[in-house]
Amino acid sequence: MRFETSTIKDIAKALGLSTSTVSRALRDRYEISEETKKLVLAYAEKVNYRANPIARSLKERRSYSIGIIVSEIANNFFSQVINGIESIAYDKDYHVIIAQSHESYKQEKLNVEHLASRSIDGLLIALSSETQDIDYLRQLYAKGLPIVFFDRVPGDFETHKVIANNFKGSFDATEHLILSGKRTIAHLTNSENLSITKERLAGYQAALAKYHIEFRPELVKYCQHGGMHSAELEQAVKELLPLKPDGIFIASDRLTTGCIMALKKTNPEVAHQIAIAGFTNSNLVELFSPSLTSVKQPAFEMGQVATELLISMIEAKRPVTEFETKVLDTELVRMAKR
Amino acid sequence: MRFETSTIKDIAKALGLSTSTVSRALRDRYEISEETKKLVLAYAEKVNYRANPIARSLKERRSYSIGIIVSEIANNFFSQVINGIESIAYDKDYHVIIAQSHESYKQEKLNVEHLASRSIDGLLIALSSETQDIDYLRQLYAKGLPIVFFDRVPGDFETHKVIANNFKGSFDATEHLILSGKRTIAHLTNSENLSITKERLAGYQAALAKYHIEFRPELVKYCQHGGMHSAELEQAVKELLPLKPDGIFIASDRLTTGCIMALKKTNPEVAHQIAIAGFTNSNLVELFSPSLTSVKQPAFEMGQVATELLISMIEAKRPVTEFETKVLDTELVRMAKR
DNA sequence: AACGTTTTTGGGAACGTTTGCACACTTTTT
DNA sequence: AAAAAGTGTGCAAACGTTCCCAAAAACGTT
CATH class of the missing domain: 3.40.50.2300 (Response regulator)
Structure with missing residues (x-):
């Protein structure tokens, strides 16, 4: 099964021109007379000519x-x-x-x-x-x-x-939790080697510092697979809850939704007690329960x-x-x- | 800025062979001796040769x-x-x-x-x-x-x-609503000219028929833009609510989430009174409130x-x-x- | 030794473009 | 009137492949 489409050659033959002239006419080069251009363009239109992008790519090396x-x-x-x-x-x-x-x-x-x-x-x-x-x-x-x-x-x-602006986004989210009265704020985040992880952690820490809340490393949980595996998240939640956080700031989209799910699944009774703020661009966030404060990226x-x-x-x-x-x-x- | 990569020609030149031989050796054709094949393959490996897919496409016309x-x-x-x-x-x-x-x-x-x-x-x-x-x-x-x-x-x-199987999916969802005691079941669906719209409507009707519930056309609302515009949905919801539905069956992903949003936005007090069943493949459905019964497509x-x-x-x-x-x-x- | 087979290789066209260069024809300049 | 400049067109090569066809090499058979 194959397309057959007309090529520059066909047009050239039909019009008694050379392929170079046709090519130049189609690309509207200055060297070609208006007359010829019109002729070529009209015919190309008629036979519904489409340049072959593959040939072009080959020639132009891109x-x-x-x-x-x-x-x-x-x-x-x-x-x-x-x-x-x-x-x-x-x-x-x-x-x-x-x-x-x-x-x-x-x-x-x-x-x-x-x-x-x-x-x-x-x-x-x-x-x-x-x-x-x-x-x-x-x-x-x-x-x-x-x-x-x-x-x-x-x-x-x-x-x-x-x-x-990951720092500021995180700072704002964390500050928001603090201003709504939370003091034990956990941080659930991505793999340590991501740039965003470091920046978001810094924002979280800065907000804590501003309000003189001690930074506790054990409240920070890293997820190597970015929340692709639910087990990873459930484990993190399990480790976090005994520390009795009253708020949690989550550093990425997938983790945010995944974490809420893990929370609902493993500890439905506390899911609504913990204030959640997290990065997410989900357009369904209004539907979530528990609801959350979200950091939206542009x-x-x-x-x-x-x-x-x-x-x-x-x-x-x-x-x-x-x-x-x-x-x-x-x-x-x-x-x-x- | 341009890549320079080695081509079949380069290999041929370096090895003192013709391009045809190299081409055939690389594609492991029977005509080429084992010896030559090895030679070519080894050299290709060494210079990290990658066939140019564009040239290939042009030649093979695909x-x-x-x-x-x-x-x-x-x-x-x-x-x-x-x-x-x-x-x-x-x-x-x-x-x-x-x-x-x-x-x-x-x-x-x-x-x-x-x-x-x-x-x-x-x-x-x-x-x-x-x-x-x-x-x-x-x-x-x-x-x-x-x-x-x-x-x-x-x-x-x-x-x-x-x-x-849109018919069956719709039938099941509607039946589920009926079996949980609903009798006034609205149907929110896509544009009439879609195949899925017709099939899903038929499933909905069949379920009603099975339980001897009268089909009321005014309970069916079509959304021309498939829920891309929130105004469309809010309008539909506004028209539907006066009919006092106790259940609603929604025929597509985007409509399902959009409808719940419209419901929450315009009539939060009734959002939780109406049982919702809808097509959706969202993997966040567990987080939704109000919760719903969903028809998942494979x-x-x-x-x-x-x-x-x-x-x-x-x-x-x-x-x-x-x-x-x-x-x-x-x-x-x-x-x-x- | 001469010939046919089989195996392996190479030459070169083709895929559909773009473009440098040369050519022919006009027009302008000297 | 010749030279220069400008205009419009065509030839042919190139991009990196694949593959038809022919040629060369290797081998076997009489």
């Missing part, structure tokens, strides 16, 4: 596509980021190829390499919670693949990055900004050497009344 | 990629379907390009045509709730683009289709089955003329106790 790696598209935060990415990419005539790491380093690497072999022109990536070794990315980068990190960014990699905008940066790298004539890290503000959405 | 159109990846149902699709596609060495219609006919058409011009080998599509005219799909299909529909399928299009499996069918079409030597419509069973997840 694919007009950018790769995206996120842990899960089912995660509202990431799907919003992707929407932001698409909004810019389609505008600039790129298309996007999305792949999921499912928080696995192996999957992430496999996907990136698959995309790279597919000749993507650039890569947008949020690291998986497992990822520690990013040498494979360095290699691709050294070979000339533009990369922009967002959300979960590595510290030691010189390129553009786009992140939320996901759509993050996708847009990252894509603009990436495309600027892709289209730069000379290698880019000045990099920026854009920091976008989060929004605190206070808990709905019960 | 791209090894399949297009996916869904209304929204943020919708859990669709993201699960996509996971199913990927699981099969990657296995068979295809990659996938995802595009979103956001329930808009215009977007859908634009995306499909964009994908088609990108030389996808086949298309997997769930129609947008706005879509009525699928001539553009017919044209592509006639030109040789294999298409498989899933979830929202058109009636009059001869190709493979994969759907859930989304992952649906993606897998659709992909297998599509790839079989793509790889068929002769045009396929025998088509099947696979129907997969849904699962009723009863409401958690309050």
